[in-house]
Amino acid sequence: MADTTMAESQAEAGSLSTRVIELRKRRGLTLEQLAAASGVSRSMLSQIERGKANPTLAVTLRIAQAFGMNIGDLVDQPWTASRIEVIRSDDASQLFRDDRDCRIRTLSPLHMEKHVEFYEVRLAPGARLHSAAHFEGTRELLTLTQGCGKVLAGENRCELNPGDSAHYHADLEHTIENSGEEELVGFLVVTYQ
Incomplete structure (x- = not known):
């Protein structure tokens, strides 16, 4: 015993x-x-x-x-079927970044972050969110709900408008850029293999 x-x-x-x-x-x-x-x-x-x-x-x-x-x-207690996890919009602990150019809010519970991460991304006009290459096999899926933007991943580039989604390799250096005159708002899902 x-x-x-x-x-x-x-x-x-x-x-x-x-x-x-x-x-x-x-x-x-x-x-x-x-x-x-x-x-x-x-x-x-x-x-x-x-x-x-x-x-x-x-x-x-x-x-x-x-x-x-x-x-x-x-301590990452085991999930129970009766539990509903809520992330409140005003929960400052969920802010990953918050400055004049960029606001990133984590929408996924922390215990899920081993496999998938879900964020709300807001970029001011002309602002860029540049990221170094993540772990090998990492992918990102960005869906815009407001504004216009560009995604650059390695040598690849694309333009996005509201409602458009881009799926790209995040194990390369990559950038999300607001190319419009209004705030860019989007949802970003990061997955790890």
């Missing part, structure tokens, strides 16, 4: 370490930045990420709050 409990504890620590690393990198945070946001020391976060520490409930809660989620979401 004691061996089972120890094995379960190690599995939980491993799962949490993977989750914290994934969320921190996904949000572009350093250990120092996550430490400042959570109030958990950098050394403790490092130990958690390496699976060397099993944090207390209070520490886990502070880390979850730093990511704008509850403990259940942080």
